[in-house]
Amino acid sequence: MLAKEGQARVRSPLEGVRVLDLSQGAAGPIAAMMLGEYGADVIKVDPPGGEWGRKLGPPFIGDQAAAYLGMNRNKRSIVVDLKRTSGREVLASLAGVCDVVLESFRPGVLDRLGFSYETLVSERPEIIWCSITAFGQDGPWREKPGVDGIVQAMSGIMSVTGEPDGAPVKVGVPAADTVAGLVASQGVLLALLVRQATGLGQRVDASLLDSMLMFQTVPWSMFQASGKSPGRQGSAAPYSAPNEAFPTQDGHIMVAAYWPDRWRKFTEVIERPELADDGRFSDLAQRVANRNQLHQELSVIFEKAPTDYWVKKLEGSDVVCAKIYDYESLAKEGHLDNEERFPVLYHPTLGRMPGVGMPAKLSATPARIQRAAPLPGEHTVEILTDVAGVSGDLVKQWLSEGVIEQLEQANG
Numbered sequence: 001m002l003a004k005e006g007q008a009r010v011r012s013p014l015e016g017v018r019v020l021d022l023s024q025g026a027a028g029p030i031a032a033m034m035l036g037e038y039g040a041d042v043i044k045v046d047p048p049g050g051e052w053g054r055k056l057g058p059p060f061i062g063d064q065a066a067a068y069l070g071m072n073r074n075k076r077s078i079v080v081d082l083k084r085t086s087g088r089e090v091l092a093s094l095a096g097v098c099d100v101v102l103e104s105f106r107p108g109v110l111d112r113l114g115f116s117y118e119t120l121v122s123e124r125p126e127i128i129w130c131s132i133t134a135f136g137q138d139g140p141w142r143e144k145p146g147v148d149g150i151v152q153a154m155s156g157i158m159s160v161t162g163e164p165d166g167a168p169v170k171v172g173v174p175a176a177d178t179v180a181g182l183v184a185s186q187g188v189l190l191a192l193l194v195r196q197a198t199g200l201g202q203r204v205d206a207s208l209l210d211s212m213l214m215f216q217t218v219p220w221s222m223f224q225a226s227g228k229s230p231g232r233q234g235s236a237a238p239y240s241a242p243n244e245a246f247p248t249q250d251g252h253i254m255v256a257a258y259w260p261d262r263w264r265k266f267t268e269v270i271e272r273p274e275l276a277d278d279g280r281f282s283d284l285a286q287r288v289a290n291r292n293q294l295h296q297e298l299s300v301i302f303e304k305a306p307t308d309y310w311v312k313k314l315e316g317s318d319v320v321c322a323k324i325y326d327y328e329s330l331a332k333e334g335h336l337d338n339e340e341r342f343p344v345l346y347h348p349t350l351g352r353m354p355g356v357g358m359p360a361k362l363s364a365t366p367a368r369i370q371r372a373a374p375l376p377g378e379h380t381v382e383i384l385t386d387v388a389g390v391s392g393d394l395v396k397q398w399l400s401e402g403v404i405e406q407l408e409q410a411n412g
Contacts, residue, residue, distance in 0.1 A: 102132070126199060133206075
């Protein structure tokens, strides 16, 4: 959340750590944003015109994608043309004053640009280099291009998402990108802990594919034990029942009443106690095996009354259940009317910025938004002069040659 006026300043966990963010899209920007929220100074390197994620819309705020603005707060932006020799000199000057390099190029791209981990670590053994790729640094898929949807398709998750008789369905959010961003930020934090003890950095590799495999730990563990894919189960779970959505008179309700004591209590609340001893549903294994029949029995019951009626009735007997929310209805709930969950921040030219809070709540050193997402080149000159210590004459030369770009509005 934003620090309030008059509030005592607390040192952030990553204060003093500087991150050079070369990533684009979603996974890398999310990782860097999280590091920045816990105190790291994040320098975002944009290509001329800005990274492609800035156009990832609609919707837009000004000419910047709302999705981009949500993933890139807590950063300063410098525009550098890395295809030019002088651009690589700019990059080297920045890398020399950073603790972490975060990049999301395909394997080998930065090597061909003359900027590699091997070269940098030989000069600065304390550097931490985090690479985010689609499929990892090794293996037959190493150089395959991949974005969130492609990795969802190739990770198996689309085979377990959707209705049993329906077509494969993507998770409705960029799950591969988001989980990879979390994994990458965790890897950087672990590497920083090791460096604190040894003085040495290391390479951190995070791939969208490996992140999605970890995300599917439960179904993959089941597959490894049985040799059978869980398949698509709709809203249900392959290991428990009832644990799914049921239609009501005016919508749907999610019910999780699969523990033995909860199952019996549930049947009493819905006034069908005989189901608890029905041979088809008497224990968890039978309920999973006869899930379709159970679903039909319960749907007939739930369709007789509205969702709110059932939620109140079931919760009154401590049966776990929930109304199924969409974003519009959820945004109206008081539980979410909280600055930590949806912080409000403003950009001097774009106005109000969208934001979602950090999930880890630290009581002594909470996450703090440092700044709104930057426009491309908004901080070019200040980064080079104040951070990298580059002379004003050289900065002017690079500007005149088009090697770097400075946003005019940022000067005014």
